[in-house]
Amino acid sequence: MQNKSSLQKNNPVPHVVIVGGGFGGLYAAKAFGNKPVRVTLIDRRNFHLFQPLLYQVATGGLSPGDIASPLRAILSGYKNITVIHAEVRDILPGEKRLLLSDGEVDYDFLILATGVHHHYFGNDEWVKQAPGLKTVEDALEIRRRIFLAFEAAEREADAAEREAWMTFVVVGGGPTGVELAGALAELTRETLKKDFRFIHPPEAKIFLIEAIDRILPTFPVELSRKAEKSLQKLGVLVYTNTRLESLTGNRVTLIRGQESSELQTHTILWAAGVRASTTGEILSRKTGVALDRNGRVMVNPDLSLPNFPEIFVIGDLAHLKDQNGQLLPGIAPVAMQEGRYVVRCILGRLKQTSVAPFRYRDKGSLAVIGRNRAVASFRRVNLFGFPAWFAWLFVHIWYLIEFDNKLLVLLQWAWNYFTRKKGARLITGHPPFPRIKNPRQLT
Amino acid sequence: MQNKSSLQKNNPVPHVVIVGGGFGGLYAAKAFGNKPVRVTLIDRRNFHLFQPLLYQVATGGLSPGDIASPLRAILSGYKNITVIHAEVRDILPGEKRLLLSDGEVDYDFLILATGVHHHYFGNDEWVKQAPGLKTVEDALEIRRRIFLAFEAAEREADAAEREAWMTFVVVGGGPTGVELAGALAELTRETLKKDFRFIHPPEAKIFLIEAIDRILPTFPVELSRKAEKSLQKLGVLVYTNTRLESLTGNRVTLIRGQESSELQTHTILWAAGVRASTTGEILSRKTGVALDRNGRVMVNPDLSLPNFPEIFVIGDLAHLKDQNGQLLPGIAPVAMQEGRYVVRCILGRLKQTSVAPFRYRDKGSLAVIGRNRAVASFRRVNLFGFPAWFAWLFVHIWYLIEFDNKLLVLLQWAWNYFTRKKGARLITGHPPFPRIKNPRQLT
Numbered sequence: 069m070q071n072k073s074s075l076q077k078n079n080p081v082p083h084v085v086i087v088g089g090g091f092g093g094l095y096a097a098k099a100f101g102n103k104p105v106r107v108t109l110i111d112r113r114n115f116h117l118f119q120p121l122l123y124q125v126a127t128g129g130l131s132p133g134d135i136a137s138p139l140r141a142i143l144s145g146y147k148n149i150t151v152i153h154a155e156v157r158d159i160l161p162g163e164k165r166l167l168l169s170d171g172e173v174d175y176d177f178l179i180l181a182t183g184v185h186h187h188y189f190g191n192d193e194w195v196k197q198a199p200g201l202k203t204v205e206d207a208l209e210i211r212r213r214i215f216l217a218f219e220a221a222e223r224e225a226d227a228a229e230r231e232a233w234m235t236f237v238v239v240g241g242g243p244t245g246v247e248l249a250g251a252l253a254e255l256t257r258e259t260l261k262k263d264f265r266f267i268h269p270p271e272a273k274i275f276l277i278e279a280i281d282r283i284l285p286t287f288p289v290e291l292s293r294k295a296e297k298s299l300q301k302l303g304v305l306v307y308t309n310t311r312l313e314s315l316t317g318n319r320v321t322l323i324r325g326q327e328s329s330e331l332q333t334h335t336i337l338w339a340a341g342v343r344a345s346t347t348g349e350i351l352s353r354k355t356g357v358a359l360d361r362n363g364r365v366m367v368n369p370d371l372s373l374p375n376f377p378e379i380f381v382i383g384d385l386a387h388l389k390d391q392n393g394q395l396l397p398g399i400a401p402v403a404m405q406e407g408r409y410v411v412r413c414i415l416g417r418l419k420q421t422s423v424a425p426f427r428y429r430d431k432g433s434l435a436v437i438g439r440n441r442a443v444a445s446f447r448r449v450n451l452f453g454f455p456a457w458f459a460w461l462f463v464h465i466w467y468l469i470e471f472d473n474k475l476l477v478l479l480q481w482a483w484n485y486f487t488r489k490k491g492a493r494l495i496t497g498h499p500p501f502p503r504i505k506n507p508r509q510l511t
Numbered sequence: 512m513q514n515k516s517s518l519q520k521n522n523p524v525p526h527v528v529i530v531g532g533g534f535g536g537l538y539a540a541k542a543f544g545n546k547p548v549r550v551t552l553i554d555r556r557n558f559h560l561f562q563p564l565l566y567q568v569a570t571g572g573l574s575p576g577d578i579a580s581p582l583r584a585i586l587s588g589y590k591n592i593t594v595i596h597a598e599v600r601d602i603l604p605g606e607k608r609l610l611l612s613d614g615e616v617d618y619d620f621l622i623l624a625t626g627v628h629h630h631y632f633g634n635d636e637w638v639k640q641a642p643g644l645k646t647v648e649d650a651l652e653i654r655r656r657i658f659l660a661f662e663a664a665e666r667e668a669d670a671a672e673r674e675a676w677m678t679f680v681v682v683g684g685g686p687t688g689v690e691l692a693g694a695l696a697e698l699t700r701e702t703l704k705k706d707f708r709f710i711h712p713p714e715a716k717i718f719l720i721e722a723i724d725r726i727l728p729t730f731p732v733e734l735s736r737k738a739e740k741s742l743q744k745l746g747v748l749v750y751t752n753t754r755l756e757s758l759t760g761n762r763v764t765l766i767r768g769q770e771s772s773e774l775q776t777h778t779i780l781w782a783a784g785v786r787a788s789t790t791g792e793i794l795s796r797k798t799g800v801a802l803d804r805n806g807r808v809m810v811n812p813d814l815s816l817p818n819f820p821e822i823f824v825i826g827d828l829a830h831l832k833d834q835n836g837q838l839l840p841g842i843a844p845v846a847m848q849e850g851r852y853v854v855r856c857i858l859g860r861l862k863q864t865s866v867a868p869f870r871y872r873d874k875g876s877l878a879v880i881g882r883n884r885a886v887a888s889f890r891r892v893n894l895f896g897f898p899a900w901f902a903w904l905f906v907h908i909w910y911l912i913e914f915d916n917k918l919l920v921l922l923q924w925a926w927n928y929f930t931r932k933k934g935a936r937l938i939t940g941h942p943p944f945p946r947i948k949n950p951r952q953l954t
Contacts (some may be wrong), residue, residue: 102616131575170950172952500598504613
């Protein structure tokens, strides 16, 4: 400890440690750029992932490199920021210290922004059969399964088995599920239309399963209805009020009210539930802070912890209500605003000035449906169809460019849109081949 | 057998089976497009890989999707061509049949174009320590190792160990080795220059090891010398007349004449030897055809087999000499010309017309050194430096566009060149973290 305080004397500038380089952590780091603090950003990955476009990687429209930017490159201009590629194993709040996968790091202020991971509601055995969409690896695994399914269908001689390969079930009607189902519909109806000789990809069945009575439940009811109609027009079979009861082999059992039905499929994609990352549990154990039932940390109105004012939690990991008592949603704009807010808060404390509690400024929500339709809900306006899609495109260009000048990514993607091409539909990873029960004889 | 001949009666159009969708197989398939034959193209991958740019994926300049095109998409316009995603397990030349990973396929003509894989000259245990660069997965593994090495060096407190992380050894001075070493030099000298706080990436040591007395041995001597000087100017340590003696843990032993020296490194990249794919061995066992010492198939002047005129071997898998008695090199232009030739040959036979033996038209060789230099050897002209690089760029744009309209890929890449950015330097795959012996304490 003596060692530490002598080091602190030599380093009078306060040390802020940020864990997690998602939207919350990265925006906090950027806001600290060239400010009178030393910042260490720790992440398990060496890149920031532009998650709103991850469904495009999963469906073969973009490559991982198109939607990821190296954290070091984004922050290289700020000499007061150090990026560390490591994993946090433990938090010692009394000593203001983190234990990493290798080594340790001491902090004066700590910002936790480690986000969420998938949650299978107690059915953890589903994880292998129904991959979720959170990481680059997730997206490549989903891509592998989607494109292998068509390869298998092309080779399979048995009609029922072929239909199972051409049946896709997306579980969860939130923005990710809607965007995945819409992209799958476009892929099968347009992109792959002429690519096979023994199957007709537009005949693929795409199910979207949602437990409550409408998809996109965080949007106005009117937009939910319009989104549902749009998906149906694209050929997606939307099942609301429907729960996934079981998953055995290739058999999916669905429950709708008293009715139960079965589907045969080889491809189930999970977009239903998330749970806060384990950092929340460590924090709760070590500081006594309460967690909500999804593992999110119950923070003060300024996003700090009740007994540890130097620890902040932001983004999807934080549980905070807005002025109307509504829980703030786990979306990028909330995380970004929270990231910037804690920077103001910490810099304010260093100057002994007080900062008002965090207040979320809702700039609206957006979700894409297929190729050139979207739903958008702004404070006073709801948009739908092409105008909403255009708003969506504009917002995404704006943020992608802010990071890494990825204008060309958007250009490339626009090109794919107009030519209906999908540039990145590679099957990589293992196993390279599906198991085909009755291979078609080729003479 | 009766079944088969009745099927053949119902299908009077001859069935050509092509194995391998590289430059040879794909150009053959395209040349058969809408011709009076039925074609089945079999590949283990669902995409054609533009291998000359693979070193760009390995060094974080491009994504796999940028240099790969789905075989189905390239060939979807030709109704007489079927693409099959499968692996060939055996060849039954008497029955004109292939056994696949699943199912079988009968042929009237067979074109084998399965290429080569790495070869460690009897040191197969080196494969894990020194990955080669042939597949997308190889490139991503090399990319992972390169960028993890810098992350580890940044975290490592011990100077010697840090130097080992910042030492890169490229084995093999052919075009792939030269391009890898040049790209590594650019990466460390320019792209990563400002990204770290505890290390200075331009201090990284990059060794290029070549067993004979000059790099790029298939080029004129003058260009070898110029390429060597260019690499040295970029900071690459070029060791000719040097053999890799052993590889133990992180220790590399090199032999130069009587001298032996040792290096400590965590990153060794293999660009030294290739050997024909196992299809050659199967073919030899089943047809008695001779193989050369690298496993290549000794073909007739028309690329067919001595006793099986309906079987052709093309590309890197074929051993054929030109009119001067020189072995044709394993490069894309040879494979492409051979692919087109066998199509003429087969269509000629169907029309009972004879086709002259294959003759390679040498259009020159190209290799890139770093960011905007190259060496180019055309029939009468040798180019060097920027003009050669420009020629290189033109040739690659030409072929990339021919496949998939990838003009935007080249634009993006040009953008990276001018901004010195590297857009795809993601660490993906396992393990996600290096083992750091003495982690630096961060306070």
